[in-house]
Amino acid sequence: MSIEVDYRFPPNIDAERQANVIAIGQTAGTWNEWFSHRDASLKSHLAEVLKVETQEDCSIATVRFPEANVEGDIASLLTMIFGKYSMAGAAKVVAVRLPEGYGTRPKFGIEGIRARVAVPKRPLVMAIFKPALGLTAADHATILAEVADAGLDLIKDDEILGDLPEVPTLERLAACREVIERVRDSSGRNLLYAVNVTGAADRLHEKARQLVKAGANALLLNVLAYGFSVIEALARDPEINVPIFAHPALAGAMCASPDTGFAYSVILGTLMAHAGADAVLYPAHYGSLPFDATEERKIVENLRSRRVFPVPSAGIIPSIVPRVLEDFGSDIILNAGTGIMDAPHGPAAGVSAFFEALEEAGFRR
């Protein structure tokens, strides 16, 4: 099996030439008569330019890399397809096609998360603790009780809330776990709380295990800030037997430029889906962040092709629910931050407004 990458170049770049630079420079690295006695072993590692298509406003070159050059993970893949070449000028990675078995499979994905919350069909509703900073563990529990009783399916920490002395992660979890258990005992519903796991890589992994032992039923990871190698380690660890929610923090630094970096659909779609994420957050194009509808569609397709749950976020409010459902159907997690926590009549009413919107679209609670 091989790995195919589409590179997009602006019209002023000789795409054919650059594709050849990539095919050699990102594999053998050098290729001249000095190494001619190693021809056979070198050739097996060289990438191949499959095609170069010139369009009106750009050229797209497709390069095929041998899978034998990398280690079956995302970090070595990134280094190979764009490591040094990312610094070579205007070029953007707009698609990556990987062998089915490449990378790390999600342990839960859409079906696994649905089974955990016992909601087989309808879109799920997720909230975010707000404000992001300044709440105590008890505040988290109070807020959670309010939204949980209103029927919420999932809640997550804000991505900027780490393991801070005033509100240690384990204390937040302990306080919220009581609420989750009470709701389960009284209503049978099992709310998932994606706890933000942070720290240097070794401590982060150890903390993730501690959290799971302490009853965490989901984790949140800022994959791009901490590293793809970190989510792969968590996803491959049998002790981490809870869904991992991938947050897109920093994605704009790698994806927002028109001519450099990666397409959002590569980072938040293909690579997250092959890195073991069970659900991936991304900015919905209806929302508060500028986002391209086509990229969003590709993200959803790339995630669902591996049964990873798409989580449109940022500016999600009840009034856009019909559009989300029309565009993407029901295998979606509606993730509302201020849309619930800043709702005019309070967070519980905010949750109810989402369920009312779902009911109008024909989905029972």
Next chain:
Amino acid sequence: MSIEVDYRFPPNIDAERQANVIAIGQTAGTWNEWFSHRDASLKSHLAEVLKVETQEDCSIATVRFPEANVEGDIASLLTMIFGKYSMAGAAKVVAVRLPEGYGTRPKFGIEGIRARVAVPKRPLVMAIFKPALGLTAADHATILAEVADAGLDLIKDDEILGDLPEVPTLERLAACREVIERVRDSSGRNLLYAVNVTGAADRLHEKARQLVKAGANALLLNVLAYGFSVIEALARDPEINVPIFAHPALAGAMCASPDTGFAYSVILGTLMAHAGADAVLYPAHYGSLPFDATEERKIVENLRSRRVFPVPSAGIIPSIVPRVLEDFGSDIILNAGTGIMDAPHGPAAGVSAFFEALEEAGFRR
């Protein structure tokens, strides 16, 4: 102590408004009357817009963040200063000023690496195994013997060479270690070999420990592909008692865009220097990759302010040595890939040509 960040906006953006969006959105996240009873705890976490300067072709806003919002590491810092906001439109992080003690200190840095190779003053000369792929462990040893006898100070794996079945990392190390020991016994010189350490985060860390136990005297890490949290874990581990060389692979994906992402001097300078790297590679502006001389100068300044060894790379050849020395002085590691391995009269002659250039500049071997 506080954290200051300079954000650069294109002229068409209301920088004052965006700076305020950052100051609230990247800290408390939301701020309205619903939370008024939490005013005191929220306010202690809010960032503050220190100034907004409008220049001819851009505006620069300086925002001060409380250090209490983050965990003293690079990953939580990145999430706070640019996590969600990176997806908000045109804005580039052009400078980050951190408290002296923030992050992870390098264990070795300039003085520590100089002590290990016993070269107190002159610039060091580093080579890269080429071709990057297709060599056996024995090939590595053969190449190393040739360049080591010519006086080389350091060598590194190519960043795209992982732990592949045909040339396992531990086998490369074992083969090269024999050469290093022979050279040390015969000449007293101690050549450092920065071995590329790869894998999912947990295995990577375990492998790094194994490599050090097996005699590795330096490590190479693709920090941006594997994650800042990974280098911080390695740098904080007392068992990893060898210098860590940080490779800039992928930096272009985060830094090459004029209007989004980060300045190279932030990622390859400030953040690497606070993440525990002992030496950092970056594209020299004299070389084969397009690079800005001002950014390069800032990288060198940011690294040296923490005594981290700057390693100009990519297109380094003997003829540019005088310019490098004039611009940056002697606390530099000259890192040549094809400049040594593809040298017209072979790798040993390639190494000698660098030492001749240094001798002409007044540095004895």
